[in-house]
Amino acid sequence: MLARLITILCLTACFTLYSQEDTQPVTLEYCIETALQNNLDLKSSKLKAETSDVNYRQSRANILPTLNANYNLGLSSGRSIDPYTNSYLDQRLTYSNAGLRLNAVVFNGFRMLNTIRQNRYNLQAAEMEVKEAQQNLVLNVTLAYLQILNNRELLKQAKARTETTEKQLERLSSLYEEGSGNPADYTDMQGQEALDKTAVINAENNLKVSVLNLYQLLNIDDVPDTAFASLQALDDMEKYQLSAAEVMDDALANLAAFKAKELRLDAAKKGVKVARAGYIPEVSVFGELNTNYSSAAEFLNEIGSSVVETGDFVSIDGQNHPVLREEIQHEGDPISYEDQFNNNLGSAVGVAVNIPLFNGFRARNNVTLEKIKLEESRVDLENTRLQLGQAIEQAYLDMESAFNRYHILTGQVKAFEESFRVNEVRFNNGVSNIVEYITSKNNMDNARISLANAKYEYLLRVRVLDYYRGLGMN
Structure with a gap:
């Protein structure tokens, strides 16, 4: 009851966050926590793990003896056998029989034990796949969040570009109205303003799309108009300390996706042993009680x-x-019903041996199929290792490239900002023309956009590498 109340309060707080006009910025931690609670793909993985848990518990329970009871009650007419005397009767009678049977497997080629081990590996693999789904979800939410921040930065720059152009357009408009300005400069600046406003519209749309993508991961239908908190890591552009080989070693040791493949391979090995038990005789012991009743008995x-x-x-x-x-x-x-059940009570105990002599090659084919599954698991594991190594190498190269471009573009931005400052002064004083001004302005704006993209791409690649290392990223 307390846990349910806490859940209701948390959900209420979440909806309150979106309903208030003056809301606090949404944080990455909040988005990750919400996604882990609401994401449907993650819930599906958890349900598969629950299924594996039931299969594992059932395989353990199969070791226990089976105890079954049966009871029949019927009405017979015409010629029949009296179950009490085993003699033929030609009359209508009521009959009944009941039984209780206990059966316990003593040996079956370790089939049940290997099935338990196989299902245990499958359960552990399913749990790792849940963890893998959580890691993938955290990564995707983080990348979507970074994309929002990147698009927000690009929108901010686009608006700043437009404001600068509008100020120049106002100045040129005054000159144009006074008759002292060049009409071509005024119209060129109008065209530049249209380009800048178009860039703002595109940047706004890109931001909205990135927000929509994030809230789809969070499984939220209505996308609220809210702010997003910046990340402290955006100010820390230190070079990544690990090598690609070190990231690969961490991935093989910690990444849930790779561990799940290893456990599936272990389960496939046990599957072959389970199938081979089909060649071995099964020994079991049994005990039973039986009794009957007939209305013709007297x-x-x-x-x-x-x-x-x-x-x-x-x-x-x-x-x-x-x-x-x-x-x-x-x-x-x-004779009363109770007396007949007591008088006719019989029991039996014994040992049963089931020897597989010929079963249409079913046992052999089952072993062959399990060996194929084992080889598929080996190939799947090796393919995962190969793809993982390639992905890490690619992410590492992209990270290094983004880091190097960021530092080069930092100098470029400073140079173009200084160039624009000079050209703006020259243009305002009538020393340079509109072409030089717009060229200088576009160079500075494009350099700023490239710098922002390089910064966010570097942080994105770092997050990807942390994911491969098996870090939670939350």
């Missing part, structure tokens, strides 16, 4: 005797005399 009570002719004759002095005998008279009393 007790015969002696009520007297009578003399009756047997149908035979004895000849004495040429005269035939009938042979008589004394016959005891009986009266039948029905």
Whole structure:
């Protein structure tokens, strides 16, 4: 009850965050936490892990003896066998039987033990796949968050470009109205303003799309209009300390995706042993109790005797005399249901051996199929290792390239900013023309955009490398 109340309060707080006009900026940590709670792909992975857990627990329970009871009650008409006397009857009767059977497997080629181990490996692999899904989700949320910050920075620069152009356009408009300015400069600046405003529209759209992508990962339908907090790491542009080989070593030791493949391989090995148990005889012990009831069963009570002719004759002095005998008279009393069940109770114990002699090559084919699955698991693991190494090498090269471009572009931005400052002064004083001014301005703006992209690309590649190392990134 307390856990449910806490959950309700947390959800209420989340909705309150989006409903307030003056909200606090959404943080990366909040986005990750929300995604881990709401993402449908992650929930699907957890359900698969729960299924594996049930399979594992069931395989353990299969070692226990089985105990089953049966009970039948029926009505028979016409010629039938009396279950009480095993004699033929031609009457309507009610019959019933009940049984209890205990069966325990003593040996079956270690099939059940290997099945337990196989399902345990599958459970561990499923748990690792849940962790893999969590790591993938954290990575995707982080990259989406970084993309939002990058697009926000580009939008900010686009607006700054437009403001600068609008100020120049106002100055040229005044000169144009006074008749002292060059009309071509004014129209060229109008064209530049249109380009800058178009860039603002594109940047706004890119920002909205990146926000939408993030909230899709968070499984939130309505995208709120909210701010996003900056990351401290954006100010720390230190060179990555590890090599690609060190990242690969960490990945092989810690990455959940690779561990899951290893566990699937271990499970496939046990699967071959389970299939081979089909060649080995199975030994089990059993015990059972059985009883029955019939409405035709009755007790015969002696009520007297009578003399009756047997149908035979004895000849004495040429005269035939009938042979008589004394016959005891009986009266039948029905036997109660409970008495019959007690009187007819029987038991049996024994040992059963099931020897597989020929089963249509089923055992051999099962072993062959499991060997194929084993080889597929080996190939899958090796392919994962190969793809992982290639991805790490590519991410590492992209990270180094982004880091080097960032430092080169830092100097370029400073140079173009100084060039623009000089050209702006010259243009305002009528020393240089509009072409030189716009060229200088575009060079500075493009350099700033490239610098922002390089910075965010570097941080993105660092996050990817941390993911491969198996770090939580939260």
